[in-house]
Amino acid sequence: MSLVFYILAALTVAGALAAVLLKNTVHCALALTAAFAGLALLFLSLDAQFAGFAQILVYIGAVAILVVFAILLTRDSETPKDTVYGPRPLIGLVAAAGIFAVLGWAVLRSAAALPHENASPAAAPNVTVMDIGNALMGRYVLPLEIVALLLTAALIGAVIVAMHEKEGAR
Amino acid sequence: MIEKADQIFVLLGHWLVSFLPVWLQQPVLVLLGVVCIIVTFPALFAITVLLERKGLGRMQNRYGPNRVGPYGIFQPVADGIKSLTKEDIVPLNADAVVHFLAPVFLVVVVFMGYAILPIGRNMTLVNLDAGILFFFAIGASTELSVFMAGWSSRNKYSLLGAMRAVAQMISYEVPLLMSSLAVIMMTGSLSPNRIVDAQNQYTFGLPHWYVFTPWGLAGFILFAVAGTAETNRSPFDLPEGESELVAGYFTEYSGFKFALFFLGEYVGMMGIAGLGATLFLGGYSAPLEVLGFVPSWFWFIAKVMVAMCFFIWVRGTLPRLRQDQLMNFAWKFVLPLTLLNLFDAALWRFMGPGLLRWFVCSAILLVAYVALARIGMTREKFGPRSYRYAE
Numbered sequence: 001m002s003l004v005f006y007i008l009a010a011l012t013v014a015g016a017l018a019a020v021l022l023k024n025t026v027h028c029a030l031a032l033t034a035a036f037a038g039l040a041l042l043f044l045s046l047d048a049q050f051a052g053f054a055q056i057l058v059y060i061g062a063v064a065i066l067v068v069f070a071i072l073l074t075r076d077s078e079t080p081k082d083t084v085y086g087p088r089p090l091i092g093l094v095a096a097a098g099i100f101a102v103l104g105w106a107v108l109r110s111a112a113a114l115p116h117e118n119a120s121p122a123a124a125p126n127v128t129v130m131d132i133g134n135a136l137m138g139r140y141v142l143p144l145e146i147v148a149l150l151l152t153a154a155l156i157g158a159v160i161v162a163m164h165e166k167e168g169a170r
Numbered sequence: 171m172i173e174k175a176d177q178i179f180v181l182l183g184h185w186l187v188s189f190l191p192v193w194l195q196q197p198v199l200v201l202l203g204v205v206c207i208i209v210t211f212p213a214l215f216a217i218t219v220l221l222e223r224k225g226l227g228r229m230q231n232r233y234g235p236n237r238v239g240p241y242g243i244f245q246p247v248a249d250g251i252k253s254l255t256k257e258d259i260v261p262l263n264a265d266a267v268v269h270f271l272a273p274v275f276l277v278v279v280v281f282m283g284y285a286i287l288p289i290g291r292n293m294t295l296v297n298l299d300a301g302i303l304f305f306f307a308i309g310a311s312t313e314l315s316v317f318m319a320g321w322s323s324r325n326k327y328s329l330l331g332a333m334r335a336v337a338q339m340i341s342y343e344v345p346l347l348m349s350s351l352a353v354i355m356m357t358g359s360l361s362p363n364r365i366v367d368a369q370n371q372y373t374f375g376l377p378h379w380y381v382f383t384p385w386g387l388a389g390f391i392l393f394a395v396a397g398t399a400e401t402n403r404s405p406f407d408l409p410e411g412e413s414e415l416v417a418g419y420f421t422e423y424s425g426f427k428f429a430l431f432f433l434g435e436y437v438g439m440m441g442i443a444g445l446g447a448t449l450f451l452g453g454y455s456a457p458l459e460v461l462g463f464v465p466s467w468f469w470f471i472a473k474v475m476v477a478m479c480f481f482i483w484v485r486g487t488l489p490r491l492r493q494d495q496l497m498n499f500a501w502k503f504v505l506p507l508t509l510l511n512l513f514d515a516a517l518w519r520f521m522g523p524g525l526l527r528w529f530v531c532s533a534i535l536l537v538a539y540v541a542l543a544r545i546g547m548t549r550e551k552f553g554p555r556s557y558r559y560a561e
Contacts, residue, residue, distance in 0.1 A: 026321055030268065033314060053303040061310025061343070065336060068317050072333060129300045129360055 004045050012038030025071050033064040050129045176465045179206070180292050203295045207284045214475065215436045216246035222482045229486035250429070258425035261324060268322035273423065273430035276315035280434045283308045283441040288362050290454050290467030301362040302354060305445055306347055309400070312438065313339045316409070316419050319431070323422035331418025334493065335402055335409030341500040342399035342406075348508035349393040352515040353380055353449045366453035375459040379452040384531040385515040388539075390450040392508050394480075397442040399500070401435065404485035408493055443477035444470065503542055510538050 015035030019028045036059040043052035136144050174181065183202050187195045220235070220243065227234025235242035260269055286301035288294040298304055313336050320332020354360055357368045371378045380386035399406035410418030420431045447453055451473050454466035491499070514531050521527035 024265075027268075030314075030318065049298065049300045050303070053300055053307040056307035057303070057310055060314065061307065062340075065310075065313050065317065065340060068314075068321070069333075069336065072321070072329070129303070130358075 005042070008038050008042045008045060011035075012042065026068060029064060029067045029071060032067070033060055036060050036064060048127075050132050172463045176291055176467075178465065179290070179467065200295070207289075207295065208281060211281075211284065211437050211440055212433060214440060214471070214478075215433060216250075218436055218440075218475075218478045218482075219249070220246050221479065222485075225479070225482045226486050229483075253426055253429035256425040258427060259422075261422050263324040264422065265322040265324070268318050269422075270427075272315050272319035272322060273420075273427045273434065275318065276312060276434040277430050277437070279308055279311045279315065280438045280441060283438075284444070286362055287441070287444045287448060287470075288366050288453050289444075289470050290465065293454075293467060294363055297363055298361065300360045302350060302360045302365075302445075302449075305441075306343075306350075309438075309441075310343060312434075315434075319423070320419035323419075325422050327415045327417075328419050328421045331409045331415045331421065334415075335419055338402070338406065338409060338496060338500075339400055341497060342396045342504075345392055345500065345504040345508045346396035346400055348505065349389045349396060349511065350445075350449050352385055352389045352508075352512050355512065356380070356515055356519060362448050362453070366448055366455065369452040370455040372459040377452050377455060377457060377459070379450065379455075381450040383518065384528065384535055385511055385518050386450055388507065388511050388514070388535045390446070392504055392511065393446050393450065395504060396500075396508075397446060398481065398484065399496070401439045401442055403439060403481055405488040405490050406496060407490060408496060411490060439481060440474050440478065443474045443481075446477065447473035498546075503546060506542060507535075507538060511535065 012035050015031050015033075015038055018031035019035060022028045022031060036055065040052045040055035040059070043055055183199055186202065187199050190198055223245065224234040224242070235245040238244040238248045260266055283305050285296045286294065286298050286304050294301075316335045316339070317332050320328045320330075320335070323329075353365060357365045359365065359368075369377065369379050376382075381390045398404075402409050409415070410420070415421070420428060423431055447470065453473075454470040456462050456464060456466075456469055514534055517534070518527055518531050521530065
């Protein structure tokens, strides 16, 4: 764990905390973007170029933009007078803790399942973008196609929803 | 001698660095590269602005700037001094922090894109395996800066401009990516250097640029259209349509922050032009084999500047689109053509060398182009064009 890791981790955690704690919704969205960027930089510091750039492209370029767009379109972006917490913060806390526990359990288990858990990071295989592409198009082609189908279905669904609204207005 | 001229900046950098201790050499070399990029492209920006004002003036039958220095060549200097000394006004209700961050973020992000562009032989700042992906990832973040600027100004014009800009940039990012994908598919690499190397070959003294293939030409045109829209450049400059929105998302910016937006926009345009040159126009390779003695960096800069002249020409010629036309054009015309172009590139690859593939691939693209345009026209119920003249 180097200094870079700690700086990036601090950036990510601070961004995530700000995303939850800030009052203004747009500020929250921008803080979330900072957290995404921190995560992408963490990936890059681990030499995972594809994961890092995909994180920037998808999360900052698309998800964050979508979030701010949704905020703009659905309600005015004035600062709310009351607290930002919902009516039942405890339930949310429990749900978040549960998800965190499941994720943590999965990560710890997978680390134990790795063959060389004591190997130094430098010994990790150098995975290039081409390797990832070959894996996606070879071994994991079925999951990829299923995801593609799902996304296409979602896209068509969204278009149909939008079209109905237009016909109703006429 | 030719080799020396080609590598002059690389050699100069290594020579300068050789005075330093070994452990400092690599970081300082990178730093030198960064400084060179940050100095060169704003200088080109100043030249472009002058060129644009003069060129637009010529196209619109007026003089353009001609007061500062001979033929007005010192106009960019005067503009720079003006924007530096002008009062920086932040609206009372504006979100001061985000208002300040937006132009800074834009400029930083736009310059980061240059890190992967091969400006000359051995002159790529960071030789990334996934360089093109990096460029697009960075390019996608400029939308956020536009949104930040528009939202933090607390101005309806700004907000409307930002929403237009973000919607437009999202829409045109898809065809931009898709048209470059054909090149990536054919090269089999995301590395800009590999893409340039693949094009840096000659048959009968003519280069193997991708633009000289049917799918490459179609891809290049689509890339140019999408790139123009992506940089909010005329005729796609609705986000800053001054007749409707004052200046769009940077309405509330003055002084040096406005200058930063201006700089960011032009440097971003040069970045897209540089990427287009790398993908389709052979990057730093010479247009003819006999011209190989001219340094490689000269060709890259020349291609970028020609692209900028093209941007200026288009701005002086074409009227601005309407918002619905813009969106329809992106989703119903450009995107289907880019998808077809991917298929066409694959066909080109698998048909093998010969004259047949030239005919087949060109025919597919031409038929699709005409059919899409015809269908789109009849559905919009456009009649034949009618001209009316003032009597």
